[in-house]
Amino acid sequence: MSGSRLTARRLSLAHHPTPLWHHPELDSLVGCEVWVKRDDANEGAASGNKIRKLEYLLAEAVSQKAEVVVTCGGVQSNHARATALAARRLGLEPWLLLRSSDPEPEFSGNLMLDRMAGAKVRYVSPEEYADRTRLMGDLRRELEAEGRHSYVIVEGGSNGLGALGYVNAMLELERQLRAGLAGPRRSFDAVVCACGSGGTAAGLALGAALCDSAAQVLAMAVCDDAAHFRTVIGNIVAEARHFVKNAPAPVPVTVIDDFKGPQYGVASADQKRFILDVARRTGLIVDPVYSGKALFGLANMTKKPERTLFVHTGGLPGLLAQAKEFENLV
Numbered sequence: 569m570s571g572s573r574l575t576a577r578r579l580s581l582a583h584h585p586t587p588l589w590h591h592p593e594l595d596s597l598v599g600c601e602v603w604v605k606r607d608d609a610n611e612g613a614a615s616g617n618k619i620r621k622l623e624y625l626l627a628e629a630v631s632q633k634a635e636v637v638v639t640c641g642g643v644q645s646n647h648a649r650a651t652a653l654a655a656r657r658l659g660l661e662p663w664l665l666l667r668s669s670d671p672e673p674e675f676s677g678n679l680m681l682d683r684m685a686g687a688k689v690r691y692v693s694p695e696e697y698a699d700r701t702r703l704m705g706d707l708r709r710e711l712e713a714e715g716r717h718s719y720v721i722v723e724g725g726s727n728g729l730g731a732l733g734y735v736n737a738m739l740e741l742e743r744q745l746r747a748g749l750a751g752p753r754r755s756f757d758a759v760v761c762a763c764g765s766g767g768t769a770a771g772l773a774l775g776a777a778l779c780d781s782a783a784q785v786l787a788m789a790v791c792d793d794a795a796h797f798r799t800v801i802g803n804i805v806a807e808a809r810h811f812v813k814n815a816p817a818p819v820p821v822t823v824i825d826d827f828k829g830p831q832y833g834v835a836s837a838d839q840k841r842f843i844l845d846v847a848r849r850t851g852l853i854v855d856p857v858y859s860g861k862a863l864f865g866l867a868n869m870t871k872k873p874e875r876t877l878f879v880h881t882g883g884l885p886g887l888l889a890q891a892k893e894f895e896n897l898v
């Protein structure tokens with residue numbers, strides 16, 4: 569029941585517990601009962617799901633006395649931005665390998681915040697990025713050769729240690745449910761989240777089993793496919809269990825890859841209209857890369873659970889980088 573079941577060290581970087589938010593108009597838009605876990609509001613500019621993972625990952629970086637943190641992502645990576653800001657807060661220097669086919673990408677959204685934090689940015693082509701693990705290892709060795717001790721964080725912060733952020737989130741949820749913050753019922757039929765590198769879904773599945781707060785996880789893929797994520801999530805869960813005392817088996821995870829839209833980072837016209845509907849009927853903003861596609865997916869499932877927890881994983885800077893995609897719709 570308590571956080572003491574997790575054996576890894578955690579830094580306090582985010583504002584927890586995050587609110588459980590409910591709006592009747594969202595229920596009717598989506599077509600089921602939706603409670604929103606507002607992890608989009610868990611910090612300032614560093615908000616979102618990545619800061620929960622970073623509470624564990626950067627605790628390890630600090631305990632290893634690293635002075636540099638290396639990570640990677642797309643040019644509009646929320647993970648890279650959260651890492652850059654959290655690293656600076658801790659006095660560490662962020663180095664980012666960002667995937668971009670354009671050597672001079674637009675100064676906006678997440679990249680603007682990376683730059684404001686003075687992150688050391690290297691752009692890598694999509695072809696080179698396929699080899700990101702090796703590239704980060706090379707960079708770490710380069711930095712170590714200069715005497716700078718470096719800590720490497722995998723893409724999305726999605727390993728067993730990072731996933732503890734969402735085990736911890738489920739323990740936090742259990743306390744909120746006990747306090748009646750989501751009505752008299754103490755559990756959900758499903759927890760729903762966007763899935764980009766699998767760590768969030770993995771942590772949720774393990775955490776939900778630990779405290780009986782949800783029967784299953786619905787992971788809405790925004791890239792790759794269901795088979796890929798089933799393997800990835802399984803591996804992350806196996807790693808994460810090493811940090812949990814008397815770890816239970818995770819609750820079932822269903823990966824749904826029907827709502828990815830045209831491609832990663834690009835939303836369909838229907839998805840964009842849905843995002844605008846949500847904003848106009850509820851005041852809630854979801855983004856076109858992750859949270860908006862995931863909520864759209866839930867709304868468009870043929871057989872949906874009755875009572876759901878939607879984890880709002882953030883992503884606002886990514887939306888703001890897509891002003892041109894939305895300008896003609898409003």
Ligand SMILES: *Cc1c(COP(=O)(O)O)cnc(C)c1O
Pocket residue numbers: 616617618646647724726762763764765766767768769855858859881882883
């Ligand atoms: C990274 C990210 C996700 C996906 O989480 P994973 O743990 O990588 O699967 C979802 N939403 C937002 C806003 C993100 O930045």
